[in-house]
Amino acid sequence: MKKLLGRLVAFRGPVLIGFALIVFALAVLLPGFQLAGRLDDTTAALRLVSEQRRQADVVAAALGALRDRLDSFGYVDEPLNEVRNSMAELDALERTLDSDAEGTGRFAVSASRPIRSSPQLTEDVVAFRTTWQHLRLGLVPVAAFQGVPYSDSETAGVHLNEGGRLLVQESRKAIVVARTDGTRLNAALGQIAAALEAQSTRLSSYLRLLMLVALAGTLAFGTSLTYYAIARRRHAAQLADARRQTEGILQTVKEGLFLLDTKGKIGAAHSASMKRLFKRDPVAGLSLEELLAPLVPTRTLNTALRFVEVLWSERTKENLVRSINPLQEVEVSFETGSGGQESRWLEFDFHRVRSDGKLANLLVAVNDVTHRVRLGRELAELREKAQSQVDTLLGVLQVNPDQLRSFLADSDTAMRMINAMLREPAKEEAALRRKIETIFRQMHGIKGEASALGLTTVQGRAHEFEEALKGLREQASVSGGDFLTLAVRLDDLFSHLESLGDLVARFAPGGHTATATDESGRGAFSAAAPRPIVDQARAANSMIDTLDQLVERIAEDRGKSARLVTHGLDVVPEPYRRAVKDIAVQAIRNCVVHGIETPELRQLGGKAATGTLTIHFKDEGAAGYRLVIEDDGAGLSLRRIREAAVERGILSADDAARLDSKQLLPLLFRAGFSTQAVADADAGRGVGMSLVAEIVKELNGRLGISSGEGRYTRLSVVLPSLHSVQSVQSAVA
């Protein structure tokens, strides 16, 4: 109801009031005008009747005067003229009162309705006319007299001539008629006057009533017009207020808000932020295409324009297409003043705007979500990092606790050795280079074992350390200062190993590992505490598990399939255990990476898809211990060894071609020799075999390698009998 009123006020009010005013004016003013006209007529008629009321008496008096003048031979023109005048007056009155009289119009009162509606008045008018016509017949002969009624002669003196005598006769008759008719005429006129007076009174009251109605109407219109004016003003004020509020919102809101019309143009009313978001002003009147074309790739632009087209179709369910909005999160690039590019992320949201049920506009809301997008990416990175930490933890939990403890103890020893070497003063270039080589081999050992256990985080760090060392090795000259960066990296690896130790202490079973009493004072490496004499079989199993895992992992990484067979690892004496494991780790790596072929190749060559690695350890008494590691892979390619030796400048092409396998194979034990073009975590640096050679040399052992191309590669190590070795321990530590 209120809404309806509001609409009325807003749109139809003026029209309705104007129309009502015209109808009212016609309804009141027209009858009023007519009434006033009638009243005017009536009043005029009344005045006329009143004026002519004594005309009969005037006629009678004039006739009397005429008779007297004739008797005394007086001048008769004056009374005659009076009679004629009165006749003319009464004739005029008759014409006026006579409805049929063609006449004066204005005063034809009998033609007017109010008079006709009064039968008495009609009757009185008829009586007046009849009487007057009668009287008039009597008067006409008198009035018709012309000339002088007397004659003068010598004989008879002044006497009535013939006309005079006739005049006397007629005037006597007229006097008689006038006596009776005059009374009647007076009565008739009196009655007409009374009727006209009554009519006049009636008309006046009608007119008054009409005036009252008009007054009431005027008041009503005045009131409604005032109300309308007030309502309109209030409405206008509300509109102005709403416009101000809208303006305020558009000026303040951070979002870019604008409307697209049916022609796809941006409307004039848009938020002030548009200028900031699009670095463009003005935007009103532009199409979406013109706005976006400089900012997004053509493909995105085309999809976006198609999407907007789809939104205009009534077929499309607005809520069901939000997810395919191509501008939901779009990267836009602006050219900065200095010729560079600035990239931001914008989010466009489209809403249909309906007017009277029809699609009128699309409201587009634009937000700068750069911050959110960047935050999201950072979050994803963090999540990834956390995930990798969880993976580490899970990896640690999967590792056999004994293996892990043994690894931590070994690496702790190696790390401390590296640390000591770094601190050891060395000035000459040669000494520094030696230092690098030793550290390299130690770190490579840690990496190998970490890789065997699947401790990827340790492996990664060790790999980075190696890379740094490699860089140093390749420098033309090295100085003591170059080692500083290594110390930092070493520290990182130290603390990482320490946190691993913490994890082991917390999660691994076996309370005694949580002690902090090892001699070095580094309590975290609990496994480094004086070890009880480890059960031989348990130690062997731990080593086999480690090697098994290593084979499996590297094979999987390389898309190969391999299995490990071991013999006699349970008889490896404690002092050689670390050395055997280190040699085995390096040899396995080489075998799986270089020796074993892919399953397809193997099958082509008529071999089982799964390659076999065999490790054989045997106590040969006084002759020492024999360790044989063998694979059934492709064997060593002398051609590749020759090529690599030439590439690395170790041999000239001629020498390489000349040397036989016995002379070529030992090249494999040289530091830095590799047939791989690119190094990765498992192979290619040419360190593995040289490390084996180093270990064997330190233990005073012997080393041999043999190969059957396409069939096998075999590494043989002979370690001296323990009885002939004074202190193996010192070599291991």
Added chain:
Amino acid sequence: MKLFAPLKLMIVDDSNIIRRRIERSQQIDRLQFVGSAANGVEALALFERTDPDVVTMDLTMPEMDGVECVERIVARKPAIRILVVSALADKATAVEAIARGANGFLCKPFTDRQLNDALAELLQDG
């Protein structure tokens, strides 16, 4: 469309699992499952046979893809309602399917609730 008159539902998807999933999970009373198709060609044949009112349509299918299938079905029966059910790998293709006459889009993977909400929205007039 008469109020509460049953509407025939056709499911088009090359994945058997998704077809069964939609058939089982949809809980709109008015919808009456009439059959499913694994590609655009099958879908057109099934359309001719069953004259469905509502279709869920995958986009990437062998033989004939969803976009073309949408266009052909809409040409035959403009009053049909089509919900594209697809992964959001390529928004341009999804937009194209809507432009050719599909009414809405549901992103894979979806929950039962998302499916039913989308179907309810699809069936709303106006």
